[in-house]
Amino acid sequence: MTKPRFTFSSLKGIPDVLPPETILWNKIESAACEVFGSCGYDEIRTPVMEPSELFLRSIGESSDIVAKEMYSFTDKGGRGISLRPEGTAGVVRAYVEHNLPVRPAPQKFFYRGPMFRYERPQKGRQRQFHQIGAECFGASHPGMDAELVMMLMAFLEKAGISGLSLEMNSIGCPECRAAFKERLRAYFGPHLPELCPDCNRRFEQNPLRILDCKVERCIEIGADAPLISESLCPECRRHFDSVLALLTAMKTPYAVNPRMVRGLDYYTRTVFEVKSGRLGAQNAVAAGGRYDLLVSEFGGPETPALGFAAGMERLAKLLAEETLFKDLMEKTGGQPEVFIAPLGDAAGAAALVSAGLMRSRGIRVEIGWDGSLKSKLRRADKMGAKLVVIIGEDELKSGMYKWKDLKSGESGEIGAAEIPGLLSR
RNA sequence: GUGGGCGUAGCUCAAUCGGCAGAGCACUGGACUGUGGCUCCAGUGGUUGUGGGUUCAAUCCCCAUCGCCCACCCCA
Incomplete structure (x- = not known):
């Protein structure tokens, strides 16, 4: 072996996902497909790259995501391009570009895939991460807000993730939010010297964020700050009350968090977050809300x-901790049902034929090509195979293969075609 | 971008005051010629993240750099 001249590793904050973790991902995604499909959502796949302008216009230039976290570059044609930092902008673009508003409302889509943000990695946060999300166009009724939230919770439950809490808030329409910002500035203005430097910056950029500052003094000062719920216009108030009433009627547990803020500029009225206490500082596993103005801003x-x-990595991390799923992993995590041990070249052909028959029936079959019979069996055991089938010269002659159940130690002989029957005993 | 912690075998970690880089697990093979697990034996595996500096001598001390972790900012 010559020593490699260079070694490579994946980029900072952009890790590989290896088995068996990928099994968790598949389970989460299949739960999403099932639940979302039953709610009338179909999958849409949009590019991972879009014109940078798309994100500037949707997320908002004041947001850190756009201001400093985008992977942006100029392509050979001089176009400003960015890797998507979130999924909604692309879906809205596609919705408008393909004139989907002419289709009967509501139009409902879900998506999944990698997102990119140039941030310092920490627990639950990476530079490439994966989201699975849903978007619904053409429904203004509060019933759809409640339905969407319930769909999200049903998905998480179906995926097998527990210990989550749902927080609801309304950030109103541009009119009531603007009024609220002024009330906040009026309240915090006199306290500016006492507030932390970050909050002084927030005071200018987005005073709503002062409300969820983590500095103790800021929390104290903010304790008596006005709440958005007192500033909502009658329409927004009615909408929010209606959403909450529906959630209550459907016995979906939630808490109103009047201090919740969203990071993206495009939200209006209903916003929500699903949190876990087991994820460190990055405790949100899913978040969303209503964005009634974005489509028209995109020319629709x-x-x-x-x-x-929802953040796939965070969900997968939670799911990996569920004891229920640990058991499942032990039973099905990439373990062959049948391990065929051929001895000699002629037996190899017979092993392939036999494996092919079983595989076409969906049985997971491993063929142990290398090593002695002993090492093949040892490997079968380590892989967690249920059944070993041995094919040697004697077996080829008689057509009866030796089998052994590695759990019970039972063994015997059986015709090649009968092997699957042994699995369902 | 800011602050703190940590980098020794695939993994978890040792290495006395600065003095020959080790163990367990894992992996491969053998003991047992065609029957796994248990046991025993052996083997593979390292420029101690990288580059400088101090020193007779550096895994150890110093500097830089890269990476990882945690937190802030921000956010799924």
Whole structure:
């Protein structure tokens, strides 16, 4: 072996996902497909790259995501391009570009895939991460808000993730939010010297964020700050009350968090977050809300819309801790049902034929090509195979293969075609 | 971008005051010629993240750099 001149590793904050963790991902994704499908959502796949302008216009230039976290570059044609930092902008672009508003409302989509943000990695946060999300266009009724939230919770439950809490808030329409910001500035203005440097910056950029500052003094000062719920216009108030009433009626547990803020500029009215206490500082596993103005800002007709996104890595981390799923992993985590040990070249052909028959029936079969019979068996055991089938010269002659159940130690002989029957005993 | 912690075998970790880089697990093979697990034996595996500096001598001390972890900012 010559020593490699260079070694490579994946980029900072952009890790590989290896088995058996990928099995968790598949389980989460299949739960999503099933639940979302039953709610009338179909999958949409949009590019991972979009014009940078798309994100500037949707997420908002003041957001850190756009200001400093985008992977942006200029392509050979001089176009400004960015890797998507979130999924909604692309879906809205596709919705408008393909004139989907002419299809009957509501139009409902879900998506999944990698997102990119140039941030310092920490627990639950990476530079490439994966989201699975849903978007619904053309429904303004609060019933759709409640339905979307319930769909999200049903998905998480179906995926097998427990210990989550749902927080609801309304950040109103641009009118009531603007009024609220002024009330906040009026309240915090006199306290500016006492607030932390970050909050002094927030005071200018987005005073709502002062409300969820983590500095103790800021929390104290903010304790008596006005709440958005007191500033909502009658329409927004009615909408929010209606959403909450529906959740209550459906016995979906939630808590109103009047201090919840969203990171993206496009949200209006309903916003929500699903949190876990087991994820460190990055405790949100899913978040979303209504964005009634974004479609028209993208050149489409005025179209109310709402959606959410869930973080796959965070969900997978939680799911990996579920004891229920640990058991499942032990039973099905990439373990062959049948391990065929051929001895000699002629037996190899017979092993392939036999394996092919079983595999076409969906049985997971491993063939042990290398090593002695002993090492083959040892490997079968380590792989967690249920059944070993041995094919040597004697077996080829008689057509009866030796088998052994590695759990019970039972063994015997059986015709090649009968092997699957042994599995269902 | 800011602050703190940590980098020794695939993994978990040792290495006395600065003095020959080790163990367990894992992997491969053998003991047992065609029957796994248990036991025993052996083997593979390292420029101690990288580059400088101090020193007779550096895994150890110093500097830089890269990476990882945690937190802030921000966010799924």
